Amino acid sequence: MVSRRSFLTAAGATATAAALSPFSPLSPFTRGATAAGVSLPVSLENNSGSDTVYAYISGSDSSGWPVFVSADGTVNRLPNPSSTVTPIADYSIPLGASGSAATKVTLTDYVIGGRVWFSVGQKIQFFVNPGSPPGLVQPGFVSSDPNWQTHWTFCEFTYNSANLYANISYVDMVTLPVSMASTGSAGNQSVSPLPNGALASIASGLKSQHASDGAPWDQLVATDSSGAVLRVLAPSHSPVDFGGYWDDYLDQVWSHYAGTTLTVNGQGSIGSYSGTVQGDAIVFSGLNDDGVPFTKPSAADIFGCASGPLYNSGPDARGAVAARLAAALNRSTLLVSGGNNQPDGVTPAQYYQNATTNHYARLVHQYASIGYAFPYDDVGPTGAAPVDGHLQDPAPTSWTIALGSGAGGGTTGGGGGETTSAYSTIQAESYAAQSGTGTETCSDSGGGSDVGWISAGDWLKYASVDFGSSSPNQFTARLASGAGSGVSGAIQVRLDSTTGTKIAEIDFANNGGWQSWQTVPANIVAPATGVHDVYLVFAGSSSDFVNVNWFAFTH
Missing domain, CATH: 2.60.110.10 (Thaumatin)
Known part of the structure; x- marks a missing residue:
C-alpha cells in the first residue's frame, strides 16, 4: 500500500x-x-x-x-x-x-x-x-x-x-x-468539499480538547484580525511544542509489548514482521531497520510521521513498518483489542478512542467525509475503503476546481435537495463520487455504460437515496466478471460513508466474462429508512473482480 x-x-x-x-x-x-x-x-x-x-x-x-x-x-x-x-x-x-x-x-x-x-x-x-x-x-x-x-x-x-x-x-x-x-x-x-460549518466545528472541538487535557490543541486555530477562523493547522505545524504529550501512552505501549508480540503487516509484497520490546526499542525479527531502531518517538515524530524512529526510508520493509506504526500511534490503537496485529486486527471504530490520541485527526474525520488528516492516513485493514478525496483519469477531457461547493455545475449529483428513490433502478455510472473505478460501454440489455476496473478499496457513492418510511428487504445488483481463477471479492452496501452501517453484501467471482451479466440478490441485514448517501464499497481481491451495471432495492 x-x-x-x-x-x-x-x-x-x-x-x-x-x-x-x-x-x-x-x-x-x-x-x-x-x-x-x-x-x-x-x-x-x-x-x-x-x-x-x-x-x-x-x-x-x-x-x-x-x-x-x-x-x-x-x-x-x-x-x-x-x-x-x-x-x-x-x-x-x-x-x-x-x-x-x-x-x-x-x-x-x-x-x-x-x-x-x-x-x-x-x-x-x-x-x-x-x-x-x-x-x-x-x-x-x-x-x-x-x-x-x-x-x-x-x-x-x-x-x-x-x-x-x-x-x-x-x-x-x-x-x-x-x-x-x-x-x-x-x-x-x-x-466533495468540506461540509458547511466543519471548519468552525473542528476549531471549537480543538479548543474544548485543550480545556480538557491542557495540551496546546487551541494553538492550532488561526484567526484573522476580527477573530474569525482562518484555518486550523495540523499538529505537525503547531506553533507550540506538544512536549511530552505522548509519554504516558508510549510507556504503556512499551511495557505491554515487552511481554506481548506485535505483528505488523507491511501489506502488498512486503509481508509481515513480528517483534517485542528489547531494551528501549521494538525489535522486529528479520527486519533491517537501516540503523534507525524503533525507539520511543517524540510528539513531533508521531504527528509528522517522517522523523526519528518513524523515519520512512522509502519503499522497503522498514518504511512500510514505520508507516503502520505511525498510523497506529496517531490513532492510539496499539493497546486496543486486536492492536497487536497492525493494521488488520483493528477496525476504524476503534480509532482515536484513547484519551491520548491525535485529536486533530479525530475531529477531521468526525466532520469531513473525505481527506487524509496525517501522512499515513491511508493505512488500514487489508481491503478497507480509502479515506482520501481524489480523482484519477488516464485520459481526462476536463477538470473543474471550485472554491466552495458544486464543482462542475452539478456533476456531484444529488444536490439542491433532489433525492433518488431507492426502489428505482439506479445506474452504476450515475454515481456522485467514486474512487478507483472506470466506466465502459455496456453490452447488457439497454446498453449504456457500466462501471468496471473494480478491486478492493474502490467505492461508489450515490447521493440522497430515499428509502421512505419502511426498510427494504432485498438489494439486487446486475453484475458481471471475467476475473481470473481464485479472484473474488465483496460488494458491500453501506450508508452515509465508506465505513458506515453495512446493510447488504454480495460475494462475487468469475461468471463467464466481463459482459456476462447476471442479476444477483442479497438480503438486507440492517434496516434503512429515510434519506441516505449509499456507498458501494468493494473488498477482497486486489485485482479487478467485478463490473456493475445497475442496482435496486425492493420491499
Whole structure:
C-alpha cells in the first residue's frame, strides 16, 4: 500500500517535484485505457460567497523546474534569482464574482507535483530561492509569514503522460473548502468539499480538547484580525511544542509489548514482521531497520510521521513498518483489542478512542467525509475503503476546481435537495463520487455504460437515496466478471460513508466474462429508512473482480 500523502514538502520550505510524485499512484486502468494528451481544459469556479477571489496553478515541468501557469495557459518557468527569498511575478488568475461563470484555462503541457491555489480578498505572495533548480517558497504556517492573514487554500495534482491525479488533503491544515470534478475515460468523477460549518466545528472541538487535557490543541486555530477562523493547522505545524504529550501512552505501549508480540503487516509484497520490546526499542525479527531502531518517538515524530524512529526510508520493509506504526500511534490503537496485529486486527471504530490520541485527526474525520488528516492516513485493514478525496483519469477531457461547493455545475449529483428513490433502478455510472473505478460501454440489455476496473478499496457513492418510511428487504445488483481463477471479492452496501452501517453484501467471482451479466440478490441485514448517501464499497481481491451495471432495492 503506497501512501498518498501530500505531494509537496511543507509550505514555506523550498520544494521541487520529481517526474512523478511517489505518492501519486499510476493509473489502475489497464483494459484498453489510453494515455493523457497534453491538452486539458481546466475550469476555475468561485462559489465562495466572495466576489474577490484569485487562483494560481503551480508545479514543476518534466525536468523538475518550478513553473506557474498563466491565465492564457502559458507555462512560465521561474527565473533563478541571485538572492534568497525573491518575489516572483504575479501569476494570479482573477475569478469572476461568486456564482458567475467559470474562468477557463487550458493546460498545454504537463505539470508535475502541482497545486491549484485560491485566495480570498487579497493575493498570495510567492517567493523563490536560488538553486538548480530554484525552489518555490510557498505560503507557510507561522504567524511571521507574509500570507498569514490571507485566507488561502489549495488542492494537489499531477498531470503527466500516465494520468491526471488530483486530491484534497488535510495533512497540513483545514481551511476554505475546495471541490473538484472531472470527465474522461474514467467517467464522471467528483470530490466533495468540506461540509458547511466543519471548519468552525473542528476549531471549537480543538479548543474544548485543550480545556480538557491542557495540551496546546487551541494553538492550532488561526484567526484573522476580527477573530474569525482562518484555518486550523495540523499538529505537525503547531506553533507550540506538544512536549511530552505522548509519554504516558508510549510507556504503556512499551511495557505491554515487552511481554506481548506485535505483528505488523507491511501489506502488498512486503509481508509481515513480528517483534517485542528489547531494551528501549521494538525489535522486529528479520527486519533491517537501516540503523534507525524503533525507539520511543517524540510528539513531533508521531504527528509528522517522517522523523526519528518513524523515519520512512522509502519503499522497503522498514518504511512500510514505520508507516503502520505511525498510523497506529496517531490513532492510539496499539493497546486496543486486536492492536497487536497492525493494521488488520483493528477496525476504524476503534480509532482515536484513547484519551491520548491525535485529536486533530479525530475531529477531521468526525466532520469531513473525505481527506487524509496525517501522512499515513491511508493505512488500514487489508481491503478497507480509502479515506482520501481524489480523482484519477488516464485520459481526462476536463477538470473543474471550485472554491466552495458544486464543482462542475452539478456533476456531484444529488444536490439542491433532489433525492433518488431507492426502489428505482439506479445506474452504476450515475454515481456522485467514486474512487478507483472506470466506466465502459455496456453490452447488457439497454446498453449504456457500466462501471468496471473494480478491486478492493474502490467505492461508489450515490447521493440522497430515499428509502421512505419502511426498510427494504432485498438489494439486487446486475453484475458481471471475467476475473481470473481464485479472484473474488465483496460488494458491500453501506450508508452515509465508506465505513458506515453495512446493510447488504454480495460475494462475487468469475461468471463467464466481463459482459456476462447476471442479476444477483442479497438480503438486507440492517434496516434503512429515510434519506441516505449509499456507498458501494468493494473488498477482497486486489485485482479487478467485478463490473456493475445497475442496482435496486425492493420491499
